[in-house]
Amino acid sequence: MLNPHLLSADYLDAAVTAAHAAAAILQTHALHRSDLVIDTKQRNDLVSQADREAEAAIIDILQARTPSVGIIAEESGGQAGAQATWCIDPLDGTTNFLSGIPHYAVSIALIGHAGCQPDGRAPLPQDTPLIGVIYDPNREELFSSLYGIGAWLNGRRIQCSTTRTLDDAVLATGFPFRDFSFEPQYMPGFLDAMHQTRGVRRFGSAALDLAWTACGRYDGYWExxxxxWDVAAGTALVRAAGGVCEDLYHQAPWPRGGYVIAANAHIASALDAMITRHL
Incomplete structure (x- = not known):
């Protein structure tokens, strides 16, 4: 049986401590962006020494505080644990960061694997994000959540919005930027959203798009x-805040494939229908 304390304040605090440590590194580098060494992994997919140093700081803290949990990280890879795995994005919104746009975040999630018992009782029927931590160092906003307990912004409980129709909804999205193979599926849904909602925003950080959906700034989001690692923590947040966050294809237990749709419970079905009919 998985350690029942996985959903305790100790595991959440480990993730929060790691997020703050990574953010301190990012903000130090942000003062000297022109000096950063930047590598290109593939077209429109950049990594800098800031990403790598922030990730190393997160891993050091999580390994020391939670040695029995596996770690998968964006830059260094890693290995999943037998029953639970940390999923880490040290800098979500790298292009914003490198361009001096103050909209990026550190994202850390704990994924419980099918069969584990995070509360000491019912085994999880499928892989499930249990803890979500997203820290926006520019606004000093810390989003956190615990599976089955709730979600918070700087310690105050948050909930998804109460908007009831797509007509009144403000949505977030992310345009194709690296893989353009799904552009023919994406664009018709985007055009529908333009015409059928109050507005669509694209700020360039999936983690913050999901966090803002969890706290009600956005009514829904898809990408x-x-x-x-882009969506793991945000999935935990949205679900803990009373919303819906799923794989667009409704095949995976959470959007681990990177095709994500999230919304408050009132408009989730309508948003899903509008986007998925073009897939």
């Missing part, structure tokens, strides 16, 4: 072509 394609991401990675699991």
């Amino acid at each position: 394609m072509g991401l990675a699991p």
Whole structure:
């Protein structure tokens, strides 16, 4: 049986401590952006020494505080644990960061694997994000959540919005930027959203798009072509805040394939229908 304390304040505090440590590194580098060494992994997919140093700081803290849990990280890879795995994005919104746009975040999630018992009782029927921590160092906003307990922004409980129709909804999205193979599926849904909602925003950080959906700033969000570390913590947050966050194709137990749709419970079905009918 998985350690029942996985959902305790100790594990959440470990993630929060790691997020703050990574953010301190990012903000130090942000003062000297022109000196950063930047590598290109593939087209429109950049990594800098800031990403790598922030990730190393997160891993050091999590390994020391939670040695029995596996770690998968964007830059260094890693290995999943037998029953639970940390999923880390040290800098979500790298292009914003490198361009001096103050909209990026550190994202850390704990994924419980199918069969584990995070509360000491019922085994999880499928892989499930249990803890979500997203820290925005520019606004000093810390989003956190615990599976089955709730979600918070700087210690105050948050909930998804109460908007009831797409007509009144403000949505977030992310345009294709690296993999353009799904562009023919994406664009018709985007055009529908333009015409059928109050507005669509694109700020360039999937983690913050999900965090802002969890706290009600956005009514819904969708994006394609991401990675699991982009959406793991945000999935935990949205679900803990009473919303819906799923794989666009409704095949995976959470959007680990990077095709994500999230919304408050009132408009989730309508948003899903509007986007998925083009897939």
